Amino acid sequence: MAPPGAFGHLSLALGAAVAALGSILIIAWRTYFPGGGRCGARWEPPLAAGQNAALPLAGPCISHSAAPTNSSPLLSWQLDFSMRQVLVLGLEGAGKSSVLHYISSEAAKDRTAPTQGFNSVQVYADGFQIDLLELGGSQNLRFYWNQYLSQAHVLVFVVDSADRPHLPTARQELHWLLAEDPRLPLVILANKQVRISRCLAGSQGRAHLPSPVSRCLRARCCNHSLCVEEATGGLVSLPHAQEMGAEGERCFLELIRCFPKLSRADAEEPQGPPALVQRYFNAFRVGIAEGHRQETLGRC
């Protein structure tokens, strides 16, 4: 039998280890999901080229929802309408970080570094919490995208509308994501349109662009079940992520608030989300086809 002194040292050491582990977990949790204020954000530090930050574990996203543990993710989400987990994806340089930055700081940022891992932003508005998680869009990070789909309530797919050569790749990546989760509500942000319209002559060019944000606002999407889709075809147009403006931001958050409720609540309906997603999907196809028709795009 070991002397009591040895037990004393052992339990002291164990206690210290448990306390240290607990502190680390709490610090990690608070860092990833900081509370308080209108916004919380976790920005990765600028990294040296080629250095990869660890992606967040899938765990914190799901445990962050106020869901009962014995129900399915879909059911638990339906019980909690006060928060949304939004996955923000898109090819590298599409403008994901810029959108997040605007939403979290209400200020434009001239330059953003490529995301080597992830960025997350929490927005609180009217008792509503929206968690946005951006995963970097470079090819090596796209490999991990699908692992985050099951925790997301909405997928926001950001497209660089002016990057014509990469539109087919963007579409293919989106198709793969939708094939993995056909019910996932989808918002496509057609970003960088200012760059397109600068290259096109006046109204002729603008006629081809997706519906403007103002149209979405006029539709007051949260009050009518299908008006989001009717008004915008699922394609939300942000003229410029860096100049999103209060209107654009409000529209975006409104969409996030109402959109998944419409789709996921009807998840079992045969004409529900899959049909809707198909329409968004088609809208994206049309958007891309129009991009191809605009020969001037190639000179942007």
Ligand SMILES: Nc1nc2c(ncn2[C@@H]2O[C@H](COP(=O)(O)OP(=O)(O)OP(=O)(O)O)[C@@H](O)[C@H]2O)c(=O)[nH]1
């Ligand atoms: N002209 C223009 N430039 C933009 C717009 N949005 C973002 N940018 C610029 O495009 C570049 C890439 O933007 P990011 O927000 O870093 O793109 P990202 O999608 O986060 O890219 P990754 O993190 O690499 O996946 C930055 O230099 C931005 O300043 C826009 O609407 N118009």
Ligand SMILES: [Mg+2]
């Ligand atoms: Mg980024």
